Amino acid sequence: MLNKEYDPDDSLVLHTDLYQINMMYTYFKKGIADRNAVFESYYRTEPFGNGFAVFAGLERVVHYINSLHFTESDLAYLKATEHYDDDFIDYLRNLDFKLNIRSMREGELVFANEPLVQVEGPLAQCQLVETAILNIINFHTLLATKAARIRLAVGDDLIMEFGTRRAQETDAALWGTRAAYIGGFDATSNVRAGKLFGIPTSGTHAHSLIEAFGSEYEAFKAYAETHRDCVFLVDTYDTIRSGVPTAIKVAKEMGDKINFQGVRIDSGDMAYISKRVRKQLDEAGFPNAKIYASNDLDENTITSLKMQGAKIDVWGIGTKYITAYDQPALGAVYKLVAIEGSDGKMRDTLKISSNVIKVSTPGKKQVWRISANTKKKNEGDWVARDTEDPRKLDSLYMFHPEYTYINKVVTDFTARPLLRDIFVAGKQVYDLPDVKEIKRQTAENLDGLWDEYKRSLNPQEYPVDLSQELYDSKVKLIEEIRTKIRERSQE
Numbered sequence: 001m002l003n004k005e006y007d008p009d010d011s012l013v014l015h016t017d018l019y020q021i022n023m024m025y026t027y028f029k030k031g032i033a034d035r036n037a038v039f040e041s042y043y044r045t046e047p048f049g050n051g052f053a054v055f056a057g058l059e060r061v062v063h064y065i066n067s068l069h070f071t072e073s074d075l076a077y078l079k080a081t082e083h084y085d086d087d088f089i090d091y092l093r094n095l096d097f098k099l100n101i102r103s104m105r106e107g108e109l110v111f112a113n114e115p116l117v118q119v120e121g122p123l124a125q126c127q128l129v130e131t132a133i134l135n136i137i138n139f140h141t142l143l144a145t146k147a148a149r150i151r152l153a154v155g156d157d158l159i160m161e162f163g164t165r166r167a168q169e170t171d172a173a174l175w176g177t178r179a180a181y182i183g184g185f186d187a188t189s190n191v192r193a194g195k196l197f198g199i200p201t202s203g204t205h206a207h208s209l210i211e212a213f214g215s216e217y218e219a220f221k222a223y224a225e226t227h228r229d230c231v232f233l234v235d236t237y238d239t240i241r242s243g244v245p246t247a248i249k250v251a252k253e254m255g256d257k258i259n260f261q262g263v264r265i266d267s268g269d270m271a272y273i274s275k276r277v278r279k280q281l282d283e284a285g286f287p288n289a290k291i292y293a294s295n296d297l298d299e300n301t302i303t304s305l306k307m308q309g310a311k312i313d314v315w316g317i318g319t320k321y322i323t324a325y326d327q328p329a330l331g332a333v334y335k336l337v338a339i340e341g342s343d344g345k346m347r348d349t350l351k352i353s354s355n356v357i358k359v360s361t362p363g364k365k366q367v368w369r370i371s372a373n374t375k376k377k378n379e380g381d382w383v384a385r386d387t388e389d390p391r392k393l394d395s396l397y398m399f400h401p402e403y404t405y406i407n408k409v410v411t412d413f414t415a416r417p418l419l420r421d422i423f424v425a426g427k428q429v430y431d432l433p434d435v436k437e438i439k440r441q442t443a444e445n446l447d448g449l450w451d452e453y454k455r456s457l458n459p460q461e462y463p464v465d466l467s468q469e470l471y472d473s474k475v476k477l478i479e480e481i482r483t484k485i486r487e488r489s490q491e
């Protein structure tokens with residue numbers, strides 16, 4: 001959200017870390033700002049102990065990239081607060097964004113250590129956009145993944161998103177709602193999200209309605225006289241003795257004048273209470289009335305409630321979804337993988353670390369999703385150099401990049417490239433799909449994943465393998481860098 005209240009000329013171009021602009025300055029002054037570079041973003045471990053993540057955030061990245069330009073007030077601010085020379089300020093003023101961006105599509109199932117977004121173009125420009133891209137995809141992907149976990153726990157019941165009041169401010173509520181819908185929720189209580197994205201909105205009422213009228217009967221009756229669809233919140237005083245009998249009384253009095261959809265419970269032992277409430281509704285002649293539940297629910301409480309045979313039909317979920325309560329960060333990073341040298345040739349780059357998982361994989365890549373034609377399920381992902389194309393191969397050798405003895409040969413397969421062109425030379429070439437289509441895609445993608453990767457507790461590790469060529473180039477580059485460091489330390 002732009003902050004026009006603070007600055008009518010606000011733009012998102014300064015939504016970056018200062019060190020990015022400081023590096024741009026160095027690149028500019030040293031004459032390498034326009035060298036071609038390739039950066040890739042990826043995360044290192046699956047969030048929430050899950051077996052996959054649901055990629056999301058691309059729409060926001062596209063809007064961000066399309067909006068990029070330094071306004072006069074941005075430039076004046078930089079000039080006043082930093083030490084940059086005027087020629088750099090002029091360079092920023094005239095910056096022509098020429099990035100090539102490839103990305104996973106929203107709703108794609110993605111895995112640790114494979115590129116999600118790839119940014120190629122002038123080094124300084126690639127550097128500038130790192131922070132915002134990570135800011136966006138880290139949040140959206142984390143939340144869409146949390147939503148998918150909740151969807152898998154719930155099965156086919158309805159899920160309503162109730163998180164806005166507990167979210168980390170307005171943007172998180174709005175976009176978190178969109179991510180919820182992508183990941184598998186059915187509706188939201190956030191009206192603005194309904195208007196902006198076309199997500200179905202839905203809602204019951206709060207305890208304040210009952211307190212305002214002074215009694216459950218007055219409140220339910222008043223609500224029923226002003227609304228056709230009615231879900232009564234029954235736990236204000238005593239769910240079993242007062243709330244549900246009153247809801248039933250009003251539903252009977254109003255008859256066909258209302259569509260009595262059910263009751264919501266928001267406290268207490270929801271397994272026990274929901275069973276009692278189900279019995280009360282059935283005995284009163286309302287077998288189709290649904291039981292809604294809310295109160296700090298997440299995939300764990302839902303799984304437990306289902307195991308206890310709770311009679312809950314609709315799940316309202318707020319805090320623990322919208323705040324990604326059990327894992328607040330995805331931890332995606334953005335690494336330089338190739339850069340143009342002074343000779344005009346691209347060379348691969350690598351960041352070495354004593355921690356194996358932190359050694360980046362060099363070179364511009366493509367991610368291929370390999371599915372066996374006979375099984376219609378995914379065999380794994382094959383991360384290859386951009387110049388490779390598994391569709392030209394009859395059989396594919398797939399091996400674990402760390403434990404190379406875990407390997408297999410796949411024949412009769414389909415390979416689907418996952419990184420799609422989004423921007424070419426700064427021009428958007430990708431049509432953003434509707435959020436409903438993204439949601440449909442997510443569900444279809446989940447159907448293509450074996451159950452072993454989908455269980456919420458201790459799922460199997462999905463294969464994200466490197467091509468032989470990529471693996472060899474990584475090992476060779478590590479060796480070259482090590483040798484260089486050894487030689488230098490002996491000088």
Ligand SMILES: Nc1ncnc2c1ncn2[C@@H]1O[C@H](COP(=O)(O)OP(=O)(O)OP(=O)(O)O)[C@@H](O)[C@H]1O
Nearest residue numbers: 266267268269270271272295296297301304305308
């Ligand atoms: N049968 C159950 N099995 C597992 N978890 C449950 C069950 N019933 C409720 N819960 C969960 O246990 C937690 C109960 O929290 P808490 O003690 O705050 O609720 P409460 O008793 O309803 O109190 P309050 O009235 O303050 O909301 C909630 O997260 C709720 O979703």
Ligand SMILES: O=P(O)(O)OC[C@H]1O[C@H](OP(=O)(O)OP(=O)(O)O)[C@H](O)[C@@H]1O
Nearest residue numbers: 162206207266294295296297317318319
């Ligand atoms: O529990 P969550 O998953 O976060 O879901 C959202 C919560 O927001 C409401 O409570 P709140 O106390 O804010 O309002 P109320 O007065 O209507 O109960 C609602 O009753 C849910 O309990």
Ligand SMILES: O=C(O)c1cccnc1
Nearest residue numbers: 162189202203204205316
């Ligand atoms: O409509 C509801 O029941 C609702 C909306 C937001 C938060 N809690 C509940």
